[in-house]
Amino acid sequence: MIYLDANATTAASESVVAAVFAAMRGALGNPSSIHAAGADARNAITRARDEVCLLIPGALPEGVIFTSGGTEGNNAVLRGIPNVTIVTTNVEHPSVLRPAEAAKEHCSVRVGRDGTVDPQAVADVLPPSGEVIVSIQWANSETGVIQPISDIIGAVRARRPDTFIHVDAAQAIGRIPIRIDGIDALTFSGHKIHGPQGTGALVLGDPDETRLKALILGGGQEGGRRSGTQNVPGAVGLGVAIREREEAFESASRALKTLRDVFERAVLEVVPGSKVNGGGSPRVPNTSNILFPGIEAMAMVARLDQRDVACSVGAACSSGRPEPSHVLSAMGLSEDEAYSSVRFSFSVMNSVDEALRAADIVAQTARELR
Incomplete structure (x- = not known):
């Protein structure tokens, strides 16, 4: 075919398959356990966080939260701030559009015939007060059209410096240069760049971000933002996929x-x-x-x-x-x-x-x- x-x-690369297999066959324990096997698992997770940052200049490992993919990451952001107004475009992925439509207030900015949005049009619809999230995709999944993210950030910050800016980078990561500068949260999936399906990350511009509430409560894993036993083989595979793409x-x-x-x-x-x-x-x-x-x-x-x-x-x-x-x-x-x-x-x-x-x-x- x-x-x-x-x-x-995308199909997982041979190196990713080998890394996931080795992690599953190895003696890695639960990363939350205090014994040696648990320490090995924690170290594997730590290495994977470092690797994720290779393709996202400005990102810090402490700000990397492993998820099951872009949809979970998008929902974690858009449903993570209560009583919020969400501003998006009308060409976003359904995993952004559906949570936005369920928010307290939602505003959808129209793109032009070229598929891009006017940065000033995004800034112009920002409410004068209250919590607000601007969620804009870096690249469209259907057309590949790239949004002017830097200009959007500049226009939004000039109007409302306190705006929480989220970027869905599922189709951009590993294909065009991206940076975390000026972005509060960036999300992506691993399986778009030959990583394992069911993996991804939510990357916070500020690891100490307090506005975003945890979507999953429990044992406090992932810095308390996504509780539950971590998917060590998945994180390892995602890290390898990121490193491979960064190197080439x-x-x-x-x-x-x-x-x-x-x-x-x-x-x-x-x-x-x-x-x-x-x-x-x-x-x-x-x-x-x-x-x-x-x-x-x-x-x-x-x-x-x-x-x-x-x-x-x-x-x-x-x-x-x-x-x-x-x-x-x-x-x-x-x-x-x-x-x-x-x-x-x-x-x-x-x-x-x-x-x-x-x-x-x-x-x-x-x-x-x-």
């Missing part, structure tokens, strides 16, 4: 961009009317969302799956639903256009030959479905 759905998940960050970014660009050029040259949604905006290097006018995207994805090319019609958390993509609709696409758009997302495990072969199969499939 030519797997082009890396924004949904520049080459990985170049390789991903090459794969995406080769694929896009080949498809656009031979499929009449096709175009890249968000193609004029800054994007993460691995993501291509292509509109195939007059072709039903679900039919194309099913036909491609039969031909051993895996892709998707949008975010994995919502792609099974019949509604048109809320992201593409927010960018001004018609319902028919949204229903005719397919997402292809690459990983470093893909090759240029696969990208070209996939483009040929996509072009053949498009001809058959017209």
Whole structure:
């Protein structure tokens, strides 16, 4: 199979698999235990925290809280401050939109046709008083469009310096440079960059942050913010995945961009009317969302799956639903256009030959479905 759905998940690397296996087969104990086996487990968790910080300059190990992934991290932030107003955009992931909609007050700022939000528009909707969270994704899971995070932070801080700023970096980490500067909480999943599924982290800009309440109470693990026995093998695997990407960050970014660009050029040259949604905006290097006018995207994805090319019609958390993509609709696409758009997302495990072969199969499939 030519797997082009890396924004949904990626396969764990061989090094990650080996590290997780070794941790599970080893004599690691419960990190909360005081004996030697418990100390070994605590040391493994500590090393993993250090490794997470490799890809997030400015982050401190004490501010790293291991989670089950981006959805838990997003909920921990958005449900962690009581009586709060939450400001988001209308292209966020469902794990941000649903908690935001359940908040005391919620304001959704519209993006432009290019998929980006105006930083000043975010600042302009901030309430004059009361607790407020601004939650903005660094990169969109469907289009790969990158939000101007630094400019958003500047505009928000100028209006309300006390605003709690959260960034969902699930699709950005390991693909573009990111920093924790000016961010109160950053969340991501491990399985987007070849770590184990069911792993992720919530990274606090200030490890001593007091506004964010614990989502899970119990024995006080993870600095009292996420109680429960830690997933040591998962944390170890996540740390290895982060370290691998940090060591090869520049080459990985170049390789991903090459794969995406080769694929896009080949498809656009031979499929009449096709175009890249968000193609004029800054994007993460691995993501291509292509509109195939007059072709039903679900039919194309099913036909491609039969031909051993895996892709998707949008975010994995919502792609099974019949509604048109809320992201593409927010960018001004018609319902028919949204229903005719397919997402292809690459990983470093893909090759240029696969990208070209996939483009040929996509072009053949498009001809058959017209």
